[in-house]
Amino acid sequence: MLKQRIITALILAPAAIWAIFYLSLINFAAVMLVVMAIGAWEWGPLMGFANKRRRLAFVGITSILIATLWHFLPLEQLWHAPKLLLEQANIVLWLAVAWWLLSAGLTFLYPRYSAFWSSHRSVRGIFGCLTLIPTWLAFMVLRSSDYQVDSYHGAQLLMFLLLMVWSADVGAYFVGKSIGKRKLLPNVSPGKTLEGFLGGVIFACVMVAVAGYIIDWSIAQYRVVIPVTILITTISVLGDLNESMFKRQAGVKDSGTILPGHGGVLDRIDSLTATAPIYALCYVYLGW
Numbered sequence: 001m002l003k004q005r006i007i008t009a010l011i012l013a014p015a016a017i018w019a020i021f022y023l024s025l026i027n028f029a030a031v032m033l034v035v036m037a038i039g040a041w042e043w044g045p046l047m048g049f050a051n052k053r054r055r056l057a058f059v060g061i062t063s064i065l066i067a068t069l070w071h072f073l074p075l076e077q078l079w080h081a082p083k084l085l086l087e088q089a090n091i092v093l094w095l096a097v098a099w100w101l102l103s104a105g106l107t108f109l110y111p112r113y114s115a116f117w118s119s120h121r122s123v124r125g126i127f128g129c130l131t132l133i134p135t136w137l138a139f140m141v142l143r144s145s146d147y148q149v150d151s152y153h154g155a156q157l158l159m160f161l162l163l164m165v166w167s168a169d170v171g172a173y174f175v176g177k178s179i180g181k182r183k184l185l186p187n188v189s190p191g192k193t194l195e196g197f198l199g200g201v202i203f204a205c206v207m208v209a210v211a212g213y214i215i216d217w218s219i220a221q222y223r224v225v226i227p228v229t230i231l232i233t234t235i236s237v238l239g240d241l242n243e244s245m246f247k248r249q250a251g252v253k254d255s256g257t258i259l260p261g262h263g264g265v266l267d268r269i270d271s272l273t274a275t276a277p278i279y280a281l282c283y284v285y286l287g288w
Contacts, residue, residue, distance in 0.1 A: 012268070016162070021155045025075050025144060032139050033070075035265060036132045037063050039273075042264045043128040046246040047121045062129060066136050073137070078144050085284045089141055093284075096134035096277035099127070100235070103242050103274075110188050110245050118249050127246075131273045138276035142283065160208065160225075161232070161279050165271045167207040168200035168233040175199025184237075189244040197237055204233045224288045231282070232275045239274030243267070 019031055040062035044055030069092070078086050106113060117123045142161070143154040176196025184192040208229045212222060243266060247253065258264055 013166075017159070020143070020158050020162075021152065025140075025147060028143055029070065029075055029136075029140055032136050033063065033066050035269070036066060036136045038258070038265045039132050039269060040128065042266045043132070045252050046243075046250045047124045047128065048250060049121070058125060058128070061125075062132055065129060065133055069133065069137060075140055075144050076147070078141055079146075082146055082149075083284065083287050085141065089137060090281075090284070092134055092137050093141070093277045093281050096130065096138070097281065099130040099134075100238065100242075100274055100278070103127075104238055107188060107238065107241050107245050108185065110185075111249075114245075114249060124246070131242075134277045135269070135273045138280040141280045142276075145283070157283060160211070161272070161276065163207055163211060164204050164229050164232045164279075165236045165275055168204040168236055169271065170200075171203025172196040172200030172237075175203075185241055188241050188248065192237070192241070197234075200237075201230060201233045205229050221288045224286050228279070228282045228286065228288075232279050235278055236271035236275050239271040242274065243270040 019028060023031060037059050040059045041055055044058055047058065049055045049058065073086060073089055078089050080086060106117070117127070139158065142157045145157060146153040172192075173196070176191070176193045176199065179199075180193030180195040182194040183190060184194050184197055205226055208225060209222070212225065217225070253263075
């Protein structure tokens with residue numbers, strides 16, 4: 001399993017990096033829409049949809065909502081000026097924050113209070129939309145930042161987000177496997193440990209600090225980005241646990257099989273769905 005996981009990662013990571021840096025803004029938005037559509041397809045079983053027609057309907061609804069957002073919030077108009085985000089985009093990102101606060105409560109208290117949302121497919125569908133749609137917008141907010149001045153600036157912002165999440169994932173995996181003993185949330189994900197979580201946070205901070213040193217960050221930048229890294233890596237665990245909760249309730253092991261060794265697309269982007277909107281807001285309000 002580990003070998004398969006590494007091989008898939010070695011293919012997937014360069015492809016994601018290439019798309020972030022070298023696709024045009026419009027093409028990148030289209031690719032991200034497709035990724036969210038696949039995520040919507042995989043969300044179907046979490047809603048209890050075994051029927052392909054119903055799953056396709058949810059994919060259609062999610063895609064139409066993203067396309068509508070794209071239409072009313074054109075990519076080149078997301079920023080009024082550097083660090084001044086369009087108000088409507090800001091509202092959508094804060095809506096995502098509200099959802100993830102609710103999600104945190106549902107996750108930490110699981111299985112208490114799960115009876116209502118687990119018995120209503122429409123509620124789980126709303127949860128899916130609140131998970132996927134703001135993620136698409138957050139990626140576009142970050143990628144389009146200062147795009148006219150420096151087309152790679154937003155790509156660098158996204159790379160730091162991926163660095164935080166991926167390094168935390170790697171650190172948590174190896175530390176948890178080697179010395180993990182205290183279960184983090186056994187009712188949701190028995191395999192996750194407190195030691196693994198702390199190892200992931202520390203490893204992510206080290207990797208971000210090294211990257212900052214390479215590109216010659218100032219002390220002021222470190223003072224902003226290291227706390228942001230701690231926040232984002234902590235929230236990334238929530239995204240992972242959130243999907244684990246929905247899969248456990250639905251009796252599903254993996255969201256899909258499209259990525260050998262990793263499961264489905266949702267299994268790979270679950271941490272990003274939680275972190276991307278909050279990371280985007282951190283950049284909007286703090287900058288670095």
